[in-house]
Amino acid sequence: MEPADPTSRPGTEPVVHLRGAVALLGRFPALAGVDLDVDRRQVLLLRGANGAGKTTLLRALAGLVPISSGEAVVLGVDLRTDRALVRPRVGLLAHGTGLYDELTVADNVRFWTRAARANVIDAELAMSRLGLDGRLRNVTVGRLSTGQRRRTSLACLIARRPELWLLDEPHAGLDKEGRDIVDELVRDAAVAGATIILSSHDLDRSIDLANEIVTLGGGVALDSVSNSEDKAGGIDAR
Amino acid sequence: MITESAVTAKISENGPTSTGSRATLILGIVTVIALGVLVLFGLILSPADQKQGDAVRIMYVHVPSATLSYIGCLLAGVGSAVFLWRKSQWWDLVAYAGAEVAALFTAFTLVTGMFWGRPTWGVFWVWDARLTSSAMLMLLLLGYLAVRRLEADYSVRAKRAAIVGLLLVPNVFIVRQSVQWWRTLHQTATLQLGDTKLDGLMLFSLFTGFVATALAFVWMVIHRFRVAWLEEQVDTEGLDAALVERRAEGVAST
């Protein structure tokens, strides 16, 4: 699905620009000086060991975690001063479902769509895209399997039509069909003008998807590799 | 005048061993002298009351400590407001110190009130407007202090406590008003605390009570502030070391 507000000059301003970004969780520097540049339409894969800072980086890019030093600009918003402004423009698929267990799938998707001030029709489209219309619509989320909940969370994400997709291990918990749907969504979104950053331990799949691969370790970006499979967007992450 | 730099200057050097300084030493000495004067006038020189006897002497510390507990609340309120507005940690800790010392003084007010009540009316507690309001104030302050002691990051703790602190003053106001109305509805003639007629030496003793208690209050707030300040400084130390350690994790795993 297309993002709501595609910029008219593709590829000139990076969607993400980080220099020496430090993010603290309490006293612990989860991000210890990250350098990262991501252009529009890129699909970036974040890899790294557990605890390397992938989740924190994704949350920081979503504007949820404050950046205490360094530069951090996402979608033109300076995260150090105005991070709340970037939130409606991104979509985050996190470890938690972000769903109300006692409401049905349809209730949840429609609520979160309306909350994002998006069209309710997008909610319906999102649900059918994720295979959630039919029987599952009216099942309470608490009764769903992990994979079905993930799909519902994804539906909430795509209904918002975000410009930047932040997916924290999107393949986890999904069956093959679900993973195929994720890959399809990612490719379509990139074509339509969105930017996607995902972290995944399912490297075979993700390497196919991504055109940049960044390795995180110890709260910094250790290296980045351009994956010349796809042609969309071009400048290396440094 | 107590300024930000005066209070924290001493502490910003490496590893202070105490929260004392020349300023507080002088203040402390003056406080002790004032307390001595209070004892002299309050216990010895001023006369006993006609109706209450020697019990009235408790008033010389009871009333000032009640007043100062309200001032402490005000300090907490102002500190919380400025913290929310300017994000200044200094003001946040002023609020904390003010509230904690206010809690101490409120407890003191309640206890002295009880010891005044026993010989005067034969009971430790009456539900009159003032005592009830003080008890409510104690509970409100305990709530604020509980928020300060949460297990959470400093910024979460401070923000939440500031909201509670900001509401302390209006809450106290509303509580006092409602308790006042409540007690005057069905009030039979009872001797209200602090209604005795004061003149001459008794008035002067009360005055010295105010002065001595106020000095003790200021001294305590300064020290409490400094303790809190030092606690928070410990947390922000060592960021550079933490960064190095964190980055090393990445190198080790590759």
Place this chain on the structure above:
Amino acid sequence: MLADAWLIALKDLKLELRSRVAINQVLPFALLVLVLFAFALDPDRGLLQKATPGLYWIAVLFSGLLAMQRSFAVESTDGVTDALRLSGLAPSGIYLGKTLSVAVQLVVLELLLGVGVAVLYGTPLAGWLLLLATIGVATAAIATAGTLFGAVASGLRVRETLLPLLLLPVLAPVLIGATRAFEAALNGTPSEGWPWVGLMSVFSVMYVVAGIFGFGPLMEES
């Protein structure tokens, strides 16, 4: 802000309708409190009659605490608070929406409880206008203050004990006022009750303003 409030209020009420916690748990709890007071105060000695307004409002206060806890518990499912922050909903709107939904649940509870009190304690009902005004204003006071302090306590491990500690002293004036107003209504002297309604209105307005401005900072993690 108001549209967001409406969305949140409807969502919370829908949640309540689906899960029925208020009907199945909070209301029986309130009735139980009334029954226990009857045991403690022995109905034959006339104490229960005189104490009815106070006992009613104590039952409402405790039930209000439960309703408040529940209102925030539903948001503590994994990832929901993040999703709320990301949604772009105005925090003041979220505050108003949650306050509204708790207020609705409380009003229903209070009306049912009023019937319960009339039956269990044999209280004759009079002074209708004052009774209803008191219910309205006291509910507003409980809901507005409760939602704000609920946010202060939310997301913490100790939230279940912290919320009562914060909220009950703050609501003590509401208990005093609502009880006195009810007494005035039932005794046929409503003019004594209206000043209390005024006090509780001021209280509610103060907390609505505090909530609208304070909820945003409280929703941030840091």
